[in-house]
Amino acid sequence: MEIMGPSMLLGGLLLILLTRPDFTAPTWDATSILCVLYTIIGGTMIPFWAFLEGARYTGAQKSSIFSLSEAVFSTIVAMVLYHLKFQATDLVGMLMIFGSVLLLSVGKSPLP
Numbered sequence: 001m002e003i004m005g006p007s008m009l010l011g012g013l014l015l016i017l018l019t020r021p022d023f024t025a026p027t028w029d030a031t032s033i034l035c036v037l038y039t040i041i042g043g044t045m046i047p048f049w050a051f052l053e054g055a056r057y058t059g060a061q062k063s064s065i066f067s068l069s070e071a072v073f074s075t076i077v078a079m080v081l082y083h084l085k086f087q088a089t090d091l092v093g094m095l096m097i098f099g100s101v102l103l104l105s106v107g108k109s110p111l112p
Contacts, residue, residue, distance in 0.1 A: 004048075061104070068101050 026032060055063035072094045078084055 065101050065105055068097055068104075072097050 079086065
């Protein structure tokens, strides 16, 4: 946990330097500040904290399996909500994720 925050900050700063985004300065009023705070706290900090708490209770192996399958389930939910159509590459990618989850979870005994 102590390395995640600084590494994400450093990665973001490096991407700004490498991509040089040209954008106009936003208007900072009370609504925009509340929206940014909601995004930071409600969309990043609380879900990440909940994931780490869940990982503490379930263990590293189960939490890694859950985090691998999150991308697949969010894709399926987006398909249902927005009536998206899958391409062949999407299906192959989901099958590869499920295959890796299956390989990780089957047949391994925990190390002593």
